[in-house]
Amino acid sequence: MTYPLPMGRKFPKIKIDLEKCTVPFLCKKCLQICPEAILHVTRVMAKEKRLEEMDPRIDGNYVLFASRPDKCTVCNLCIDVCPVDAIKIEAPSQVRVKPKVQGEQWGQ
Numbered sequence: 830m831t832y833p834l835p836m837g838r839k840f841p842k843i844k845i846d847l848e849k850c851t852v853p854f855l856c857k858k859c860l861q862i863c864p865e866a867i868l869h870v871t872r873v874m875a876k877e878k879r880l881e882e883m884d885p886r887i888d889g890n891y892v893l894f895a896s897r898p899d900k901c902t903v904c905n906l907c908i909d910v911c912p913v914d915a916i917k918i919e920a921p922s923q924v925r926v927k928p929k930v931q932g933e934q935w936g937q
C-alpha cells in the first residue's frame with residue numbers, strides 16, 4: 830500500500846490589491862481585527878528615500894503585507910472590515926490522494 834501524499838497549496842493565499850489599499854497606515858482596520866496578527870504595514874523602501882521621513886497620507890508610501898499566511902484561519906474578518914474590498918483570500922487547495930494498493934498503479 831502506498832501512503833497518501835498531500836497535493837497542492839498547504840495554506841491560504843492572501844492577495845492585497847495595492848491599487849485599492851493606498852494608505853494602509855491611516856486605516857489599519859484589517860490589522861486590528863486579525864486574530865492571528867498576520868497583517869502588517871511597512872514603508873516602501875525606495876533607495877533614494879530610505880533616510881527620509883515618509884508621509885503616511887501620501888498614496889503608496891506605505892504598503893500592507895501578510896507575513897505568515899500559514900497562520901491564517903480564513904476567518905474572513907479582514908475582508909469584512911475592509912472599506913475598499915482590497916483583500917482576497919484563497920483557501921488551501923490541498924487534497925489527500927486516495928492510497929493505492931501496491932501494484933494497482935501497474936494495472937494488476
Ligand code: SF4
Nearest residue numbers: 863901902904905907
Ligand atoms: S482571514 Fe482571518 S486570520 Fe486570515 S488574515 Fe484575515 S483576519 Fe487574519
Ligand code: SF4
Nearest residue numbers: 850853856857859911
Ligand atoms: S482594511 Fe482594507 S484599506 Fe484598510 S489597511 Fe486593510 S486592506 Fe487596506
